[in-house]
Amino acid sequence: MTDAAPALSIETQDLSLWYGKFQALKNVSMGIKNGLITSLIGPSGCGKTTLLRCFNRVNERYGYVTTKGEIRILQKNIYDPDISLIELRKSVGMVFQRPNPLPLSIYENIVFGLRIHAEGKLGKGHTDEVVEKSLREVGLWDDLKDRLKGRATGLQLEQQQKLCIARLLPLKPEVILMDEPCSALDVEGTRAIEELMWELRGRYTILIVTHNMAQARRSSDESIFMLMGELIEHSRTEDLFLNPVDPRTAEYIEGRYG
Amino acid sequence: MFTQTPLVRRKQRNEIIAKWIFGAMAVAMVVPLLLIIFHLVSRAWPLLSWDFLVTNPVGGMRRGGVWSAFLGTIYLVVMSLCISAPIGVLAAVYLNEYARDSWFTRIINLAVVNLAGVPSIVHALFGLGAFVIFAGMGRSILAASLTLAIMTLPVIIASTKESLAAVPVSFREACWNVGASRWQTIRRIVLPNSISGILTGVILQVSRTAGETAPIMFTGAVFFKKIPEGDLFAYNLRDQCMALSMHLYTVTTQVTNAPEALPYAIAVILLATVLFANALSISLRVYLRSRKKW
Numbered sequence: 001m002t003d004a005a006p007a008l009s010i011e012t013q014d015l016s017l018w019y020g021k022f023q024a025l026k027n028v029s030m031g032i033k034n035g036l037i038t039s040l041i042g043p044s045g046c047g048k049t050t051l052l053r054c055f056n057r058v059n060e061r062y063g064y065v066t067t068k069g070e071i072r073i074l075q076k077n078i079y080d081p082d083i084s085l086i087e088l089r090k091s092v093g094m095v096f097q098r099p100n101p102l103p104l105s106i107y108e109n110i111v112f113g114l115r116i117h118a119e120g121k122l123g124k125g126h127t128d129e130v131v132e133k134s135l136r137e138v139g140l141w142d143d144l145k146d147r148l149k150g151r152a153t154g155l156q157l158e159q160q161q162k163l164c165i166a167r168l169l170p171l172k173p174e175v176i177l178m179d180e181p182c183s184a185l186d187v188e189g190t191r192a193i194e195e196l197m198w199e200l201r202g203r204y205t206i207l208i209v210t211h212n213m214a215q216a217r218r219s220s221d222e223s224i225f226m227l228m229g230e231l232i233e234h235s236r237t238e239d240l241f242l243n244p245v246d247p248r249t250a251e252y253i254e255g256r257y258g
Numbered sequence: 259m260f261t262q263t264p265l266v267r268r269k270q271r272n273e274i275i276a277k278w279i280f281g282a283m284a285v286a287m288v289v290p291l292l293l294i295i296f297h298l299v300s301r302a303w304p305l306l307s308w309d310f311l312v313t314n315p316v317g318g319m320r321r322g323g324v325w326s327a328f329l330g331t332i333y334l335v336v337m338s339l340c341i342s343a344p345i346g347v348l349a350a351v352y353l354n355e356y357a358r359d360s361w362f363t364r365i366i367n368l369a370v371v372n373l374a375g376v377p378s379i380v381h382a383l384f385g386l387g388a389f390v391i392f393a394g395m396g397r398s399i400l401a402a403s404l405t406l407a408i409m410t411l412p413v414i415i416a417s418t419k420e421s422l423a424a425v426p427v428s429f430r431e432a433c434w435n436v437g438a439s440r441w442q443t444i445r446r447i448v449l450p451n452s453i454s455g456i457l458t459g460v461i462l463q464v465s466r467t468a469g470e471t472a473p474i475m476f477t478g479a480v481f482f483k484k485i486p487e488g489d490l491f492a493y494n495l496r497d498q499c500m501a502l503s504m505h506l507y508t509v510t511t512q513v514t515n516a517p518e519a520l521p522y523a524i525a526v527i528l529l530a531t532v533l534f535a536n537a538l539s540i541s542l543r544v545y546l547r548s549r550k551k552w
Contacts, residue, residue, distance in 0.1 A: 056435065058431070058434055058435055061434055085437070086437040086438075086439065087437070088437075089434065089435055089436060089437035090436070090437045093435060093436065094431075094435040096428065096431065096432075098428060100426075100428035100429065100431060100432045101432070102429055102432055102433070102447060103429065103447070103450075103451055112433075112436060112446075113436035113437070116433075116436060116437060116438045116442050116446075117437065164432070167432075167436065168436065171436060171437070
């Protein structure tokens with residue numbers, strides 16, 4: 001690791017994955033740089049979401065999955081036998097397509113992760129502080145500070161999605177995975193989430209799956225184009241969109257298919 | 259343009275006919291229930307009183323009340339649910355939350371479905387063989403409750419699974435992704451949000467348990483037994499007991515010269531017990547729903 005090249009927070013080496021007999025990922029090798037926003041683009045069924053879900057191994061909850069190859073997060077192979085999934089998922093949080101706040105109060109949503117991982121009870125002073133800090137970080141504090149006991153599921157979608165991001169922060173994650181976080185939101189909501197991503201950039205490594213090429217273009221540092229389970233091209237976002245190397249990338253960006 | 263053609267008129271007519279037929283069937287469902295209740299209560303009226311509930315049958319069961327049978331039914335219902343509810347709910351949690359789709363879980367699911375279809379008289383014979391004779395419990399409240407529990411178990415499993423499955427997967431995903439274990443997910447999110455459905459399913463089994471005669475006939479119910487009146491703890495689990503369903507059967511078929519109102523009065527008590535339990539379940543459901551956060 002030198003100062004010149006940013007360190008990699010996620011690396012994969014020849015990663016292949018099968019759902020039953022269907023191969024969803026084929027020999028994916030790549031490196032995601034620390035503290036940047038990287039977008040994953042490609043047509044439906046190309047394996048973007050599958051790849052994303054590999055990074056906290058939550059894939060394994062969705063049925064019969066076989067994986068080959070290596071994933072290193074912060075230099076540690078997450079398929080090593082001594083890996084604790086609980087600790088891994090603390091460090092690698094995920095945001096979903098549809099905001100999915102838990103059916104609890106706003107306050108409890110944010111401290112949920114802490115309570116799950118705490119031994120014994122948490123002091124109220126401590127949790128109050130965590131809630132304020134997390135909500136401030138996602139810019140919800142001023143709107144919600146007077147109704148922290150209210151239901152999280154009653155918020156506007158945009159607020160719900162920000163809350164879902166805030167919910168990850170008390171666990172001090174290294175990586176935040178976002179699976180089309182704006183596809184349920186309107187233009188304003190999308191803008192707000194994108195701005196939030198820029199706010200969080202630097203402190204967290206953000207990986208975002210998106211269907212929206214314009215979104216990838218305006219809100220990520222690097223982009224990865226995938227097709228049929230393969231990684232086709234990975235470069236700086238402006239290079240990928242302006243000077244794609246692979247003809248398949250070029251055609252996708254031009255909108256010839258997808 | 260846009261005018262009615264004969265085809266459109268015919269479609270509209272069919273639409274109206276269909277609506278009325280479906281509506282009539284829905285109403286037809288309620289009518290028998292109301293008629294039954296009205297018929298029973300009007301015939302039973304002369305006998306209905308608090309004393310009827312809390313005195314034992316006397317005079318060859320022609321006079322007195324239904325106390326020992328009423329208390330027996332309560333014992334059987336409560337005992338059998340105490341056995342079947344925990345087992346059924348826990349089994350359903352396993353099947354819905356932990357089990358993956360494999361030959362093993364498929365066999366369990368198949369067993370649940372088939373067990374639900376077994377006629378109650380077969381359960382009765384099983385109970386007689388397994389609990390009364392093999393396990394040496396003799397004819398007792400315990401053996402009869404166990405038999406009833408086995409009968410209600412598959413239904414409780416099915417209804418609990420349904421309630422658990424109604425909790426959106428996205429809640430579980432949210433939990434897993436902050437590193438919650440399955441048990442933490444179940445305890446903090448899944449159970450609190452499905453408990454109203456689970457309890458409703460369990461309490462609805464009260465009516466089935468209270469109404470069955472066959473399974474208890476060979477395993478623990480007797481024609482007649484005298485117990486201290488007004489004492490809620492009059493029965494011992496190793497005792498045999500009377501039960502309302504069985505008592506009704508006895509009075510209508512075995513007792514000659516019983517007052518005409520007597521069987522109706524027994525039926526009203528049985529029905530009232532069941533309706534009371536159902537009303538309880540509905541109000542519990544309403545209460546728990548109102549606390550739900552989604």
